[in-house]
Amino acid sequence: MRVAIIGAGVVGLATAHALLDRGHEVVLIEPGAKQGRPTDGNAGWIAHTDIMPLASPKAWRNLPRWLMDPLGPLTIRPGYLPHLAPWLARFLLASSPSRIKSSIGAIRSINAESLPAWKSLLSSLALNGHLRENGILSVWRHQGDFNRSQDIIERQRSFGIEAEALSPAALAELEPALRNVEAAVLYPDACHVSDPAVLAADLLRLALERGAVPVAAHASRIELQNRDVRVHTDGGGPAVTADQVVVSAGIWSRALAAQLGDRIPLDTERGYNATYAKGTFGIGRPIMFEGEGFVTTPLNTGDRVGGAVEFAGLEAAPNHSRTDAMVQRLTRFLPHLQSQPAAKRWMGFRPSIPDSLPVIGPAGRDRRVIYAFGHGHYGLTQAAITAQMVASMLEGRSGPVDGSPFSARRF
Numbered sequence: 001m002r003v004a005i006i007g008a009g010v011v012g013l014a015t016a017h018a019l020l021d022r023g024h025e026v027v028l029i030e031p032g033a034k035q036g037r038p039t040d041g042n043a044g045w046i047a048h049t050d051i052m053p054l055a056s057p058k059a060w061r062n063l064p065r066w067l068m069d070p071l072g073p074l075t076i077r078p079g080y081l082p083h084l085a086p087w088l089a090r091f092l093l094a095s096s097p098s099r100i101k102s103s104i105g106a107i108r109s110i111n112a113e114s115l116p117a118w119k120s121l122l123s124s125l126a127l128n129g130h131l132r133e134n135g136i137l138s139v140w141r142h143q144g145d146f147n148r149s150q151d152i153i154e155r156q157r158s159f160g161i162e163a164e165a166l167s168p169a170a171l172a173e174l175e176p177a178l179r180n181v182e183a184a185v186l187y188p189d190a191c192h193v194s195d196p197a198v199l200a201a202d203l204l205r206l207a208l209e210r211g212a213v214p215v216a217a218h219a220s221r222i223e224l225q226n227r228d229v230r231v232h233t234d235g236g237g238p239a240v241t242a243d244q245v246v247v248s249a250g251i252w253s254r255a256l257a258a259q260l261g262d263r264i265p266l267d268t269e270r271g272y273n274a275t276y277a278k279g280t281f282g283i284g285r286p287i288m289f290e291g292e293g294f295v296t297t298p299l300n301t302g303d304r305v306g307g308a309v310e311f312a313g314l315e316a317a318p319n320h321s322r323t324d325a326m327v328q329r330l331t332r333f334l335p336h337l338q339s340q341p342a343a344k345r346w347m348g349f350r351p352s353i354p355d356s357l358p359v360i361g362p363a364g365r366d367r368r369v370i371y372a373f374g375h376g377h378y379g380l381t382q383a384a385i386t387a388q389m390v391a392s393m394l395e396g397r398s399g400p401v402d403g404s405p406f407s408a409r410r411f
């Protein structure tokens, strides 16, 4: 088959390789990485041990405190509220105990296959060197908050996820630079990548070497014909003709799906980060600062602190006071950061669905168009397994994960 992939972020790139593996012809339609695409600036976690949707008891517990602080971990810009209302209504619906339970089941089903899928993709391309298997730490500033998180940790263990509570002495030995932490849990099987932007660049280079055909254009319209599917592009070039099309354009997928009659509740949770010189933090592995809304990662290219959720749409300028506030909160845990020079700062657009599940499946109107977007906080984690699911769907076979919870028809 000849398959046109719209969007060469990490999801589109992993999909290109899954299709090339199966002998299909691939056309990659990508105008050149859009400013703020999260593929490049994310925290680099393969967070396959995570099981909770954003609409979780943990988020609701912290929400009043977060919303009170204009530079806190979660904000809604007042002017954006009317646009966000339908998304928020669905977020509320996704917060019922039964919906949370089904979201957890679906997240677990896809995350459980995420690391094996990445390992297989990386080793087939001789890119294993990108994977760092040092585990991931969750830390709590207050013992009471840790105690209140026991239900989530127990639920992770019930899925067979290893979660090792560390004594203060064990934590001090593992991460001596950390201060003001009363409780910690190590997830020894979680891992991260060397640098997400470098990984994406390698995936693109190898896809082109393997024969994927690049089309440097912005897909503007998908036209369904009897014999083929046409992707029209801005700039007046000829339409790309294919047997099937994959839409993997992150947050920018919403408009393409809408043209096909699918009104997907996709909005962006804008995230922020700051990257310091490598080794500045003095930490050996990624750390989740529970209840603070940020994480740190020792990337090959620098030490990154990132997080925050800001609902403000695609057009508003970044507000890097949020980044500064995040760095300020981090200095409670890494006091030596106070004296470090300012870092590179970045803002990017997580493509998010209210139930925290991506959309992976056919368009309502035509099975020849497959959606693969909306991965929210887990797009790097889930890219390789999404690619395998998409490849199976295109070939009309059952895939490695049950696709029904991720269908576009669930809305």
Ligand SMILES: Cc1cc2nc3c(=O)[nH]c(=O)nc-3n(C[C@H](O)[C@H](O)[C@H](O)COP(=O)(O)OP(=O)(O)OC[C@H]3O[C@@H](n4cnc5c(N)ncnc54)[C@H](O)[C@@H]3O)c2cc1C
Binding pocket: 006, 007, 008, 009, 010, 011, 012, 029, 030, 031, 032, 033, 034, 037, 038, 039, 040, 041, 042, 043, 044, 045, 046, 047, 217, 218, 219, 220, 248, 249, 250, 251, 252, 253, 270, 271, 272, 273, 306, 307, 348, 349, 350, 351, 372, 373, 374, 375, 376, 377, 378, 379, 380, 381, 382
């Ligand atoms: C601060 C932050 C930290 C994060 N940390 C993690 C993490 O540690 N682990 C994790 O798993 N996830 C993380 N994420 C989420 C993850 O980065 C995203 O879910 C993921 O990158 C989404 O990838 P994508 O390929 O779907 O979309 P994108 O990265 O948005 O790529 C979409 C591509 O489509 C192209 N495009 C757009 N419109 C068109 C068009 N019309 N025609 C053709 N091409 C088009 C764009 O140029 C872009 O290249 C984080 C996100 C943020 C913001």
